[in-house]
Amino acid sequence: MKNVKSPLSKAFVIVISLILFIGMSAFLLEPASSTTGNEYLGYKAKDSAASVKAFADVYRVLMSPRCMNCHPAGEVPLQGDDSHIHQMLPKRGKDGNGIYAMKCKNCHQPSNTPGLNTPPGNPKWALPPADMKMVFEGKSARELAQQILDIKRNGHKTKEMLIEHARDTLVKAAWDMGEGRKPPPLTYSQFVKAWDTWINTGGYAPRK
């Protein structure tokens, strides 16, 4: 037999090359696909290493009890440095302000109530709304970075609004939560710096 290339082996070669090609392009495109969010937010500056490094610090704060207690996976907020379920189980409700007699603002005043084990306060005290839960609890760094930049899941926040959000009184409140509550692992100004750096260098999501 002169011609070794039977139609079958030809097809085989084509299939193998296709697989290799798809595999290679997936590998080459990985950095782009790990940056969910930044293309349509019109991010120009790109420095994936600096961005991912800054997000590592941001993530430590997001997952600290001071932030995570209001960003739970379930319908009830969490409490304390051990993030246990909130006593008396106040539920999120549609708008995040609680339901019926269990409205957050019944107990959470515009400022902290003095004393130990008293409700911390802020004029905006609430959970994120039911149609946009903004869950932090249980999320990997990659999942959380992608969620925060996804306009469909972050409350329709643009890049500018996200930068602004780090200056929100509710975020600042985490560094003044009343007696006996540990502050987040970075200072407030370190957090803002890491947050801005993360976004301004391209808003990259870590690989894990």
Ligand code: HEC
């Ligand atoms: C008292 C509850 C409460 C605390 C404490 C709190 N948040 Fe939030 N957070 C909310 C609410 C409510 C929203 C949705 C309303 C809004 O977007 O302003 C929100 C929205 C967000 C968003 C935008 C949503 C997203 O996924 O992009 C980010 C980011 C955020 N919070 C970060 C933080 C950080 C960081 C801390 C701690 C330093 C924190 N939050 C502490 C209630 C809280």
Ligand code: HEC
């Ligand atoms: C019946 C009163 C009451 C209601 C209603 C209430 N809380 Fe609380 N909350 C408290 C008290 C008291 C504490 C402090 C508990 C402690 O430190 O032992 C607290 C603590 C918290 C904490 C913990 C803060 C931290 O960082 O450890 C969060 C978060 C919280 N409440 C969110 C909410 C949200 C959101 C709502 C509405 C959905 C709500 N609470 C409704 C009384 C209430």
